Amino acid sequence: MNLKEFASRLELSQTTVSRALSGYPEVKQSTREKVLRAALELGYRPNTSALGLATGRVGAIGIVLKGGGEFGPHTSEFMGGLGNRLQKEEIDILVSTVDSTEAELTAYRRLAASKRVDAVVLHSPYIDDPRVELLTSLRLPFIVHGRPQAEGAFGWLDIDNFGAVHQATRHLLDLGHRRIAFLNGYRGRIFAEHRQDGYQTALTDYGLPLDPALAGNGEFTDEMGFRLMQGFLKLPDRPTAVVAGSMMSALGAMRAIRIEGLKVGEDISLIAHDDVFPYISPENLVPTLSTTRSSIRAAGARIAEMLLELLQGKPAESLREVWPVELVVRRSTAAAP
Amino acid sequence: MNLKEFASRLELSQTTVSRALSGYPEVKQSTREKVLRAALELGYRPNTSALGLATGRVGAIGIVLKGGGEFGPHTSEFMGGLGNRLQKEEIDILVSTVDSTEAELTAYRRLAASKRVDAVVLHSPYIDDPRVELLTSLRLPFIVHGRPQAEGAFGWLDIDNFGAVHQATRHLLDLGHRRIAFLNGYRGRIFAEHRQDGYQTALTDYGLPLDPALAGNGEFTDEMGFRLMQGFLKLPDRPTAVVAGSMMSALGAMRAIRIEGLKVGEDISLIAHDDVFPYISPENLVPTLSTTRSSIRAAGARIAEMLLELLQGKPAESLREVWPVELVVRRSTAAAP
DNA sequence: CTGAAAGCGCTTACAG
DNA sequence: CTGAAAGCGCTTACAG
Numbered sequence: 001m002n003l004k005e006f007a008s009r010l011e012l013s014q015t016t017v018s019r020a021l022s023g024y025p026e027v028k029q030s031t032r033e034k035v036l037r038a039a040l041e042l043g044y045r046p047n048t049s050a051l052g053l054a055t056g057r058v059g060a061i062g063i064v065l066k067g068g069g070e071f072g073p074h075t076s077e078f079m080g081g082l083g084n085r086l087q088k089e090e091i092d093i094l095v096s097t098v099d100s101t102e103a104e105l106t107a108y109r110r111l112a113a114s115k116r117v118d119a120v121v122l123h124s125p126y127i128d129d130p131r132v133e134l135l136t137s138l139r140l141p142f143i144v145h146g147r148p149q150a151e152g153a154f155g156w157l158d159i160d161n162f163g164a165v166h167q168a169t170r171h172l173l174d175l176g177h178r179r180i181a182f183l184n185g186y187r188g189r190i191f192a193e194h195r196q197d198g199y200q201t202a203l204t205d206y207g208l209p210l211d212p213a214l215a216g217n218g219e220f221t222d223e224m225g226f227r228l229m230q231g232f233l234k235l236p237d238r239p240t241a242v243v244a245g246s247m248m249s250a251l252g253a254m255r256a257i258r259i260e261g262l263k264v265g266e267d268i269s270l271i272a273h274d275d276v277f278p279y280i281s282p283e284n285l286v287p288t289l290s291t292t293r294s295s296i297r298a299a300g301a302r303i304a305e306m307l308l309e310l311l312q313g314k315p316a317e318s319l320r321e322v323w324p325v326e327l328v329v330r331r332s333t334a335a336a337p
Numbered sequence: 338m339n340l341k342e343f344a345s346r347l348e349l350s351q352t353t354v355s356r357a358l359s360g361y362p363e364v365k366q367s368t369r370e371k372v373l374r375a376a377l378e379l380g381y382r383p384n385t386s387a388l389g390l391a392t393g394r395v396g397a398i399g400i401v402l403k404g405g406g407e408f409g410p411h412t413s414e415f416m417g418g419l420g421n422r423l424q425k426e427e428i429d430i431l432v433s434t435v436d437s438t439e440a441e442l443t444a445y446r447r448l449a450a451s452k453r454v455d456a457v458v459l460h461s462p463y464i465d466d467p468r469v470e471l472l473t474s475l476r477l478p479f480i481v482h483g484r485p486q487a488e489g490a491f492g493w494l495d496i497d498n499f500g501a502v503h504q505a506t507r508h509l510l511d512l513g514h515r516r517i518a519f520l521n522g523y524r525g526r527i528f529a530e531h532r533q534d535g536y537q538t539a540l541t542d543y544g545l546p547l548d549p550a551l552a553g554n555g556e557f558t559d560e561m562g563f564r565l566m567q568g569f570l571k572l573p574d575r576p577t578a579v580v581a582g583s584m585m586s587a588l589g590a591m592r593a594i595r596i597e598g599l600k601v602g603e604d605i606s607l608i609a610h611d612d613v614f615p616y617i618s619p620e621n622l623v624p625t626l627s628t629t630r631s632s633i634r635a636a637g638a639r640i641a642e643m644l645l646e647l648l649q650g651k652p653a654e655s656l657r658e659v660w661p662v663e664l665v666v667r668r669s670t671a672a673a674p
Numbered sequence: 675c676t677g678a679a680a681g682c683g684c685t686t687a688c689a690g
Numbered sequence: 691c692t693g694a695a696a697g698c699g700c701t702t703a704c705a706g
Contacts, residue, residue, distance in 0.1 A: 001450075002683055013693045018685060028691060045450035049389030050683035053698045058386060059453075060431065067424070071417030072616060073410050080408030083434025087404070090447065093432040094397065097420025110427065113338075113382035116396075221616035248616055251588070259623050279409060279558035279585055286596050339699055350677045355701060365675060387699035390682045452683095 006044045010035060060094045061086060061307055062117035064107045067097045069219060073277060074296055081300025105134055112138035119307050121145055125190050143306045146190055155310060155319025157303050161191045164292040164325035165198030168243045168271045171327060173206050176336035177241040177269060181214040181232045183225060183249045220245050225252025233260050240336050241269040247280050250289060269333040287331035294325045343381045347372060397431045398423060398644055399454035401444045404434045406556060410614060411633055418637025442471055449475035456644050458482055462527050480643045480656065483527055492647060492656025494640050498528045501629040501662035502535030505580045505608045508664060510543050513673035514578040514606060518551040518569045520562060520586045557582050562589025570597050577673050578606035584617050587626060606670040624668035631662045
């Protein structure tokens with residue numbers, strides 16, 4: 001059913017019905033109530049395409065993901081938070097899949113030119129990231145999940161990655177550890193650079209040098225943690241402690257430690273960054289896992305809020321937040337042997 | 338830039354440009370090439386809303402997810418496969434978040450009435466699922482991931498859940514196990530019922546009764562595997578083998594077995610269903626994990642294909658597939674002690 | 675092979 | 691407080 005038919009059933013003009021539905025003030029209260037009730041009863045909803053054409057708003061937030069690796073546990077948690085907030089406004093998430101960095105840029109051009117979304121969220125900024133500039137030039141509103149290097153009139157939400165790893169490393173140093181391994185994301189990603197700085201700075205605080213043999217990089221998978229940890233344990237002067245970038249890599253690292261006949265929390269201390277996944281909790285591991293904790297789902301919800309504010313005209317410069325990360329000490333970290 | 342301006346730059350009518358872009362045959366080859374080149378150069382793309390209004394097609398496939406639990410590892414893998422196929426047609430995925438079963442039904446009504454998507458994918462059908470009937474009555478095209486009970490003119494893709502668990506249980510029985518625990522999804526979900534039947538049937542094949550104390554149900558999380566396995570191990574007549582519904586629950590089960598001082602693949606055999614996650618592989622576990630294997634990502638890609646065929650007018654009844662599941666024997670299953 | 679114009683279903687400035 | 695009509699940017703039947 002379209003507006004024309006719906007209005008004629010109510011014996012009102014399309015104008016009045018449209019205004020009643022959109023909450024315009026100049027409609028008589030009794031008229032509005034009648035219209036609202038009928039819409040619910042008859043299931044009338046404005047056609048999104050017509051609405052988009054008439055208003056320029058389509059009620060969707062875009063996110064572009066690489067089909068290879070970006071449909072992972074971090075992304076789904078983030079989207080859960082994002083969607084949870086957006087649903088209240090009946091705004092949906094439009095996911096565009098791409099298979100390369102080049103294709104990602106093309107996707108933003110397509111989304112902008114075809115007016116498919118009202119705004120997008122940009123994730124995992126990296127060094128010399130061309131995406132920020134592109135979106136700006138396309139005039140496609142966006143909020144960054146993470147913190148780009150570039151200056152500009154855009155909003156972002158980041159967690160304190162420096163502080164997280166600095167605290168974690170510091171905690172291990174305070175416990176007497178001097179050989180501390182570090183499982184980081186790929187260099188070049190801003191979050192990984194910040195974490196690297198946190199690691200480095202903590203070591204420097206204690207007058208310790210950074211041993212490149214103790215730092216590994218990769219995707220945060222179980223396999224990454226397993227392989228890299230196996231490598232660390234083969235070193236002549238192996239580490240007594242490890243900082244892992246995620247629960248997934250921590251799982252792999254724990255297994256590598258175990259099959260080497262060593263005990264987590266005794267022979268080797270382990271602390272991980274916890275993005276708070278509902279299906280794998282540091283409390284349930286054996287031993288319970290010390291973590292730096294920050295919910296990626298909460299970040300998604302907050303970014304949804306920021307996007308809504310941005311679309312309501314709030315200046316992008318005012319939409320910037322760094323979230324602190326909480327250190328939670330459990331049984332996997334102990335005094336150095 | 339809109340069509341009017343784009344056409345005038347080319348000194349052609351909107352009609353001709355539109356036809357050239359849409360690949361209509363009645364356009365002169367040289368004209369078409371000129372238009373296509375200019376579109377690329379100037380970045381012209383038809384406005385999606387206008388296109389949607391004019392054609393009724395919006396270039397998006399919908400999926401409705403519950404914010405609480407459905408943004409998980411299975412869903413993201415599935416969407417990765419779905420998006421990977423859809424991107425070739427420049428079709429996006431529209432994700433609607435809801436927080437209850439009731440809200441999910443409302444979401445479908447909204448998507449249908451507002452013509453926000455061309456079709457949807459329905460996932461995890463359950464007993465007496467009202468969604469199939471609703472979508473049918475809304476005339477919103479859909480493909481089911483899974484296999485509903487109801488008959489009707491719709492397509493679906495399911496894996497052989499019965500066969501998977503039947504094979505797995507049978508494998509354990511053949512190895513001499515007689516006390517076999519089973520970590521299943523929630524009863525009521527069709528896939529869980531099929532798996533239950535597979536388990537039951539394998540036991541019956543061997544003339545064994547089903548012991549309800551050995552069957553547990555829940556979400557496929559690490560925690561679920563851990564808790565339920567702990568319970569099984571406390572039984573006076575504890576199981577010598579376990580069939581786990583997913584890699585996540587298998588991880589938890591392995592941990593529970595280990596902290597009980599038992600060895601997987603020696604004291605307790607373990608086999609899991611593997612949906613093939615890129616970040617956690619049965620090959621990397623210790624011991625390597627026997628599995629029944631079927632890629633959920635591949636299923637997503639195939640369902641994308643089926644949706645495209647459906648939209649091209651292929652009869653829904655011809656779009657039905659059951660995928661076999663492969664048994665992969667590794668080190669976690671061995672002769673009963 | 676090409677073009678003028680109606681129509682898709684809304685919103686909103688303008689008029690009353 | 692209400693309505694007639696223009697306009698958003700496309701596609702496509704119709705005419706040539």
